[in-house]
Amino acid sequence: MRYSALALLRGALSAHRNWVPAWRSPQPKSAYDVVIVGGGGHGLAAAYYLAKNHGIRNVAVLERGWLGGGNTGRNTTVVRSNYLYPESARLYDFSLRLYEGLSRELNFNMMLSQRGHILLAHSRHDLESLSRWANAMHMNGIEAELLTREQVGERVPALDLSSGARFPVLGGFMQRRAGTARHDAVAWGYARAADALGVDILQNCEVTGFETGAGGRVVAVHTGRGRIAAGRVGIAVAGHSSVLAKLAGFRLPVRSYALQAMVTEPLKPCLDKVVISPGTGAYVSQSDKGEIVIGGGLDLFPSYAQRGSFAVLQSVLAATLEMFPCFSRLRLLRQWAGIVDVVYDSSPIIGPTPVPELYINCGWGTGGFKAIPVGGWTLAHVLATGRNHELAEPFQLSRFVSGRLIDEAAASGIAH
Numbered sequence: 001m002r003y004s005a006l007a008l009l010r011g012a013l014s015a016h017r018n019w020v021p022a023w024r025s026p027q028p029k030s031a032y033d034v035v036i037v038g039g040g041g042h043g044l045a046a047a048y049y050l051a052k053n054h055g056i057r058n059v060a061v062l063e064r065g066w067l068g069g070g071n072t073g074r075n076t077t078v079v080r081s082n083y084l085y086p087e088s089a090r091l092y093d094f095s096l097r098l099y100e101g102l103s104r105e106l107n108f109n110m111m112l113s114q115r116g117h118i119l120l121a122h123s124r125h126d127l128e129s130l131s132r133w134a135n136a137m138h139m140n141g142i143e144a145e146l147l148t149r150e151q152v153g154e155r156v157p158a159l160d161l162s163s164g165a166r167f168p169v170l171g172g173f174m175q176r177r178a179g180t181a182r183h184d185a186v187a188w189g190y191a192r193a194a195d196a197l198g199v200d201i202l203q204n205c206e207v208t209g210f211e212t213g214a215g216g217r218v219v220a221v222h223t224g225r226g227r228i229a230a231g232r233v234g235i236a237v238a239g240h241s242s243v244l245a246k247l248a249g250f251r252l253p254v255r256s257y258a259l260q261a262m263v264t265e266p267l268k269p270c271l272d273k274v275v276i277s278p279g280t281g282a283y284v285s286q287s288d289k290g291e292i293v294i295g296g297g298l299d300l301f302p303s304y305a306q307r308g309s310f311a312v313l314q315s316v317l318a319a320t321l322e323m324f325p326c327f328s329r330l331r332l333l334r335q336w337a338g339i340v341d342v343v344y345d346s347s348p349i350i351g352p353t354p355v356p357e358l359y360i361n362c363g364w365g366t367g368g369f370k371a372i373p374v375g376g377w378t379l380a381h382v383l384a385t386g387r388n389h390e391l392a393e394p395f396q397l398s399r400f401v402s403g404r405l406i407d408e409a410a411a412s413g414i415a416h
Ligand SMILES: Cc1cc2nc3c(=O)[nH]c(=O)nc-3n(C[C@H](O)[C@H](O)[C@H](O)COP(=O)(O)OP(=O)(O)OC[C@H]3O[C@@H](n4cnc5c(N)ncnc54)[C@H](O)[C@@H]3O)c2cc1C
Pocket: 037, 038, 039, 040, 041, 042, 043, 062, 063, 064, 065, 066, 067, 068, 069, 070, 071, 072, 073, 074, 075, 076, 077, 078, 079, 205, 206, 207, 208, 236, 237, 238, 239, 240, 244, 259, 260, 261, 295, 336, 337, 338, 339, 340, 364, 365, 366, 367, 368, 369, 370, 371
């Protein structure tokens, strides 16, 4: 069923009885050409691109809970491609370009809002780093605009620019094409389009083990709904990547941490940019519903508890209110956390694992929502061909053997 204004009108005239479920709930088959573990954005996008780009449709996505119930449905929805190193810039800008055409391609409104993303400089040192960063982006062919203090003020009037501010703003830099997209829509849009191409999406189907055959290659997965044979298997489970790797018999350089976010009660439009202050570790935007969406850095200790600690919550809110005192009377509506997969060099891992025919996509840490299209695209490519896509080549697990790390966090000074 195509979604359109006409379909809406038809729905309205038939008391909305004509809608069909966006995807099927099939019973698991005993075997698939490809099985993808994890029904978050990356797993679903990989299934869609396997079917669309490579014509491989005998595919299952196995999700232990509900679609998008992991980090894909818990993030603060920021999409951008303002990275420093050429490898990352290429990867994330490809993703942003896919996002730009995604609503049309999937016939599902992603609510992509390219409202601009501003990074704040609070010191001379910050200004120097931002210029270096903007120059690197220009060299990589990605637009970036340095802003004076006044230009920041024009774009973000709610910000405290007074000389007495605890974190004075000296300037900033902006990527205009960056912004936000609706996170649930990304999961649902890919799921619906993959299902339409024949992919089986199996929810409440936890993978509990891997079975290997001749030469140690993976031949099946064991799940809460029985054994499922597979020609190839892809893992895209974010914060649970180490758990799955252990089940498959190898280790990953990944640590799992809680990352939290929160929203206030809704208010009239007052902030039409995404604003991030790397110095204080807080970032803010306003959702389409009017809520102020607030995010910050990681909890400082590894954890699988999807809660988030009070200490980080308190420091993120304190930093936000120092910058936006006008938000101080707002009540918080919700606070939550997701478990993110952080790699030592703060870059993702895409490609083969030590187990033949088992491939992985992980390590996106605090920033993998923006990468869902490219993460799916490149995982699909390696699952279909057995070779990494050129965009993913620098991000293989083997870089921890060769030492060719891509340390974005150290380079840009931003926590992932
Ligand atoms: C609070 C917060 C804010 C964030 N903000 C941003 C942001 O603004 N911009 C940005 O780009 N990124 C952001 N991120 C990061 C981003 O959300 C993630 O990197 C991205 O969603 C990862 O997608 P995924 O598909 O890999 O993982 P997930 O969406 O977590 O999906 C993995 C799925 O695997 C399933 N699973 C786990 N184990 C098993 C198993 N054994 N069997 C079957 N299924 C299993 C899980 O249930 C889950 O649904 C944020 C994250 C958080 C938590």
